[in-house]
Amino acid sequence: MADELTADSGALIFATLADVYLSSGMIDEAISILKDGLVRNPTYTLAKIILGRAYFIKGNIEESLKILEGVYEEAQDSENLNLYLGHCYNKSGEPDKAQKHYEEALKINPENREAKRELEILRSRVPTIPREEKAEEKVVEKRIGEEPKKKKEELLPHAVIVGERKPTFSDIESKLKAAKPPSEVKPPEGPETKPPVEEAEPREEVTLPEAPEVRFPEEEVKPHEEIEITHEEEVTPHKGSQAMPSEPIEEVIPTTEPDVRPVEEVTPLEGVEHGPIDVTPTQEAAEILPEEPVEIVAPATPFDALDEPVKRLLNINTVKGAFIASKDGLLIQNYYKGRDDIEEICALVAEIYNDVTDSFKMLKEEGLERCIIEKYNETICVINAGDTLFTVITQQEAKPGIIFVYARKIIEEIQGILG
Amino acid sequence: MKIEDLTKIHKVLGAGLVDHDGALIESRITFDYDAEKLGAMAARVIDRCKESLGIERTSVILYTQNIVLFTRETDKGIFFVVCQKDANLGLVKVKIDKLT
Numbered sequence: 001m002a003d004e005l006t007a008d009s010g011a012l013i014f015a016t017l018a019d020v021y022l023s024s025g026m027i028d029e030a031i032s033i034l035k036d037g038l039v040r041n042p043t044y045t046l047a048k049i050i051l052g053r054a055y056f057i058k059g060n061i062e063e064s065l066k067i068l069e070g071v072y073e074e075a076q077d078s079e080n081l082n083l084y085l086g087h088c089y090n091k092s093g094e095p096d097k098a099q100k101h102y103e104e105a106l107k108i109n110p111e112n113r114e115a116k117r118e119l120e121i122l123r124s125r126v127p128t129i130p131r132e133e134k135a136e137e138k139v140v141e142k143r144i145g146e147e148p149k150k151k152k153e154e155l156l157p158h159a160v161i162v163g164e165r166k167p168t169f170s171d172i173e174s175k176l177k178a179a180k181p182p183s184e185v186k187p188p189e190g191p192e193t194k195p196p197v198e199e200a201e202p203r204e205e206v207t208l209p210e211a212p213e214v215r216f217p218e219e220e221v222k223p224h225e226e227i228e229i230t231h232e233e234e235v236t237p238h239k240g241s242q243a244m245p246s247e248p249i250e251e252v253i254p255t256t257e258p259d260v261r262p263v264e265e266v267t268p269l270e271g272v273e274h275g276p277i278d279v280t281p282t283q284e285a286a287e288i289l290p291e292e293p294v295e296i297v298a299p300a301t302p303f304d305a306l307d308e309p310v311k312r313l314l315n316i317n318t319v320k321g322a323f324i325a326s327k328d329g330l331l332i333q334n335y336y337k338g339r340d341d342i343e344e345i346c347a348l349v350a351e352i353y354n355d356v357t358d359s360f361k362m363l364k365e366e367g368l369e370r371c372i373i374e375k376y377n378e379t380i381c382v383i384n385a386g387d388t389l390f391t392v393i394t395q396q397e398a399k400p401g402i403i404f405v406y407a408r409k410i411i412e413e414i415q416g417i418l419g
Numbered sequence: 420m421k422i423e424d425l426t427k428i429h430k431v432l433g434a435g436l437v438d439h440d441g442a443l444i445e446s447r448i449t450f451d452y453d454a455e456k457l458g459a460m461a462a463r464v465i466d467r468c469k470e471s472l473g474i475e476r477t478s479v480i481l482y483t484q485n486i487v488l489f490t491r492e493t494d495k496g497i498f499f500v501v502c503q504k505d506a507n508l509g510l511v512k513v514k515i516d517k518l519t
Binding site (some may be wrong): 085109269301348352355356359362363365366367369370372373374375376380400401 | 453
């Protein structure tokens with residue numbers, strides 16, 4: 001792909017290549033190639049979205065926001081644009097806007113787990129802030145016990161986060177932060193530092209604030225290290241943080257052990273700093289494909305198996321065309337090119353078939369297998385194929401016998417496909 | 420050729436002529452089938468096809484698990500023949516063409 005790009009630097013494929021770079025953690029390379037490509041294709045919206053994403057992964061929220069906002073008007077229906085705008089606003093301390101964009105992303109793709117997760121966190125934060133503070137105090141009492149009050153205030157939010165909610169995009173960043181030297185840590189800011197009270201419920205420790213010393217002996221708790229680390233990580237954005245896979249976080253946040261873990265268990269995350277986002281590359285790729293000047297191949301359908309036998313049938317000179325319809329008159333598959341009243345014929349044939357079937361009940365004859373309706377200019381052969389009707393329209397002089405011979409193979413295939 | 424000649428064909432169960440209302444004009448049923456019911460049904464099938472497909476004059480052949488019913492609209496009314504499924508349908512059709 002890189003060779004292809006070198007050969008034609010104006011090609012729109014640079015966005016795809018950049019996406020691959022991003023997925024491989026080569027953020028600077030991706031940004032470079034995107035900038036270069038956008039010089040030649042300044043209106044390529046998708047490339048801008050990927051560039052915004054790259055800056056976000058790099059930790060340059062301001063630049064990412066600037067780029068993504070710039071293309072918002074022309075690409076409002078982009079799932080990834082909304083997702084990353086949500087991330088950017090989330091990082092920059094604008095939860096309302098973040099929530100709006102996460103909601104937009106979910107409107108476009110209700111299965112977007114990342115947006116869903118972030119939105120849940122955002123929603124749970126807003127109404128429960130006062131209670132959070134209360135809960136935080138209890139947790140501190142329990143976990144830290146005799147820690148000085150000054151320390152408690154710094155540590156509480158993180159103590160809750162560590163053990164009591166699913167790893168989120170923010171958490172991943174936090175873990176990365178924890179792996180960094182303390183010198184890089186910035187003071188806390190923004191609403192992210194407050195964990196939701198509801199998510200603290202699964203932990204026993206949170207709900208039993210009155211007896212902290214009994215359940216958490218001092219020797220199990222390593223308050224100082226934990227507190228400082230978790231506190232720092234919540235506060236500042238870190239480059240590459242959202243690219244962290246979720247598995248390492250699960251190791252850091254056990255459910256059966258005490259919440260407070262030593263720093264050493266967090267550090268392995270360092271190596272994953274530029275790792276790809278587990279969900280995004282796939283979504284990004286899906287978004288890229290339609291816009292790329294690549295020929296789209298129609299996906300194979302079960303009816304492809306009918307192509308060959310139907311082709312043989314249609315090769316008979318007197319056969320005009322054929323179609324498959326359900327017994328309630330809905331067209332399933334049309335092999336009659338150039339006729340625009342096929343759906344109407346479907347409905348009429350099904351009506352006749354059902355009416356005749358009812359009439360045969362009067363004769364105590366069950367199971368109308370096929371019928372031939374001869375018109376002045378053509379003949380309609382209708383064959384029962386399980387839940388469907390296979391209809392062949394021929395010229396008047398066609399031989400019905402040969403039609404049924406050819407149709408038999410098709411009927412078997414139809415019954416195999418549709419049951 | 421008359422209707423009787425048709426019923427002499429092997430495995431042909433009967434034949435008849437009804438008007439468009441399904442009233443029996445003439446029939447010759449050689450097996451355990453009700454001529455009036457067959458005639459009424461033949462008229463209904465033809466009328467349904469004419470109505471649905473907008474055909475002036477039509478002919479319909481219906482295959483069930485046991486029998487085959489030929490129905491054809493003629494100047495005199497609706498002609499019908501019922502035969503077993505394994506009858507010589509080609510021969511029956513030729514005879515019907517000659518008769519109508």
